[in-house]
Amino acid sequence: MGQLDLTGPSIRLTLPPHGRMALAGAALALSVMVAGGTARAQPSFDCKAASTPVEKAICADPKLADADSEIADAYKTLQALSGTADRERLRAEQKAWLAQRNQCATAGSSVATCLGPVLDARRTALAESVPKAVTALAAIVDGIAADPAGAGKRLAEIRGGLGKGWTAYALRFGPSPDRAKADALLREAVEGIEDPYSRETASGVDLTTDEGFLTALRVVSDDVEMAWPCSVMERRGAAAWKAMEPLYGSNRDNFGAHPACPDDNALLASPAWTAVDDLLAPMLEAASNRTGTIRFASYRQMAIDRMKSAVDPRLFLADAPELAALVKDAAGWSNPRWIAPGWGERLRAAVDGAVAAWTPQIAGRYSIGTAEARRIAEAVAAQGLGGSMGLIADNLELQKDTRLPDWLRGSWSWTGSAEDTPFGGPAGKARIDATGICVGSECGGYDVAGQGEDAPFDPKEVKAAGVSPAPNAAKQAVSLAPVSAGFSLTMVPLTGGNVLVTGTAKPLLLKREGK
Known part of the structure; x- marks a missing residue:
């Protein structure tokens, strides 16, 4: 509850802590790849200017450099993410820790x-503190409706992009709206997004609409995977749910x-819907x-729809497709x-059953x-x-029969190997069915x-x-496409009943063992 579960067809995807930051880190690591190896890890300071034994030791050890950078x-x-008092406390803690770190220069060991x-x-301590700070910020946001002045004062102390973004939210939707000031402040927050792709995405929305404004705020919130209070979703309704839909068409979603x-x-996770899912x-x-990382956009949309069907199913009336036509x-x-x-x-019976089960629930609820x-x-x-x-429909052929033909079905043996295929071993036996x-x-x-013509060899x-x-x-x-990821194979019938597998680095002969 309260966590967006991205559920694929047969796997349950959970969101790791700071997933976007981890993704950004992976992208950064990839960007420093060089021919023949990778560049040395970089700490938070310029190693060319390293002067103390501690700094030199950090620069000399990639693991220490990584840790320093993450800190x-x-x-x-x-x-x-912090207000004034927490920032001062954090500075004092960091100063004390740096003093402790620098004592390693005189330690008995290396x-x-x-x-x-x-x-x-x-x-570890800082990494554990980040989600706590995000949760504390969400609690302030949750209190905007009850105490807009108090929440606004606390948000104003938070100098980062999220502080600006949610202050802009309070200005736009509060009791005394100031849309011009809200838009300007949110633009500042967007301009401060470090990831260029995310910044471009947020910059391209129309802030004059509630949906565009909330979408930009969502992108500002993405970096720390902020859980928006449900009070925001309930008060802003369709615009907030639209803002939470997939934006990137990739694993960023x-x-x-x-x-x-x-x-x-x-409703979309209820027993009544299970028959449809099955x-x-x-x-x-x-x-x-069969699809690439764009599937994560589909997963996110499904997850958002599931949660929305719990919070306010009436919102689906606005833009849902026609059920009868889909069925x-x-x-x-x-x-x-x-x-x-x-x-x-x-x-058809499963869908009708779900609708019949939900109807009295919805009638009573509203x-x-x-x-x-x-x-x-x-x-x-x-x-x-x-x-x-x-x-x-985007990834499967649903009208034409795509079962493997009769002449290919049966038991086969081979010698040699074809990597990245079922016949990757040096020798073996296989069974091919429909x-x-x-x-x-x-x-x-x-x-x-x-x-035939669509399977040339x-x-x-x-x-x-x-x-x-x-x-x-x-x-x-025939050309065979794997259901899971992998390379297509072309199977050529030979005289004598054997088959040649092509589309691999080296053709492979399958000898028939029997039907």
């Missing part, structure tokens, strides 16, 4: 040996600010495996690789009539179904991605392998 970053973050635990302890709202009673799960997992489209999927007989009818409650229930179902269908390839107990799903490559293609090989050859 400086966390200290800077805490300074930006300077580096002394510094290790001293830096580690400070790094796996991190960042999120609503701190209870989702215990989420019918979509195999396709959703396969589609997720009709899904019921028209026909690829037997994924769709069993009667699947469409079961989906004291409204059955017809209006059903409209809300249908809108929630449409959004939940549409999110899953979009990811599936949906995949098994080697021992390891099975991988495959679909036919192309056949080089006759010279076949000839070089010392084999002959079957007379109808040009029409029968």
Whole structure:
């Protein structure tokens, strides 16, 4: 409760502490890669100017340099999140710690040996303090509605971007709105975002609209993964929920600010919706495996929709797709690789069952009539179904039969190896069926991605392998795409019933062992 759970088709993704900062650190590490190795870790100061034994020891040891850099970053973050009294306390603590650190210059052991635990302890203490400071800031924000003047005074003491951003929020939505001042202050906060991509994203929104204003504030909040109080989501409504939707179309959407709202009673996580989820799960997992990091945007949208369905399902009425049309489209999927007989009818029944279960709950919650409650229930179902269908339809063939052909099914053996394929061992046996390839107990799903003209192979490559293609090989050859990440394979039928696997570094001969 209160944490945004990004749930993929078959995995549950949790947000690690300071995920965006960790991501930024990884990007920085990648940026200093050089040919033949990596650049030495850089501490928070210029090693060319290092003069004391402690500074020189830190510069000489990459682990110590990393720790020093992380301490400086966390200290800077805490300074930006703290009010006046906490900043003074933090400065005093840091000054005392620096004195302790510098005593390592006269330690009986080596300077580096002394510094290790001293830096580690400070790094841990500061890292643990950052989320506490973010939580304290969120508590101030939560009190804006009850005591705008008091909250505004406390926010004004916080000099970093979040202090400016939430002060701007109080100015825009408080009892005496000053939109011009609020917009100017939020622009200052946006200009202070260090990550250029995030800064560009926030700079591109229209601050004159509530949605744009809150989106910019969300980006300012992303760096420390601030949990927005649910009071903000409830008071700002649709604009706040829109601001929390995916922005980046990448794994950046796996991190960042999120609503701190209870989702215990989420309609889209209720037992009534489980039957729908179960019918979509195999396709959703396969589609997720086939897409890149953009899947995290889909996961975030699904997570936001789940939480919104707990807080205020009425919000779905504004822009949900038409449920009947979605169900009709899904019921028209026909690829037997994924769709069993009667699947469409079961989906329709599962969706109808969820809507029927939710309708009286919604009617009682808002004291409204059955017809209006059903409209809300249908809108929630449409959004939940549409999110899953979009990811599936974008990544799977749903109309054409993509099962592996009969001539390829059976038992096979090989010698040699083809890396990054099921046939990676130097020799072995495989079983191929309608949906995949098994080697021992390891099975991988495959679909036919192309056949005949859509699965071309080089006759010279076949000839070089010392084999002959079957007379109808040009029409029968198939290109197989793995359900999970991996390379496509082209399977060429040969005279005598064997198969040549191409699309690998070296063609591999599969010998038929039996049907």
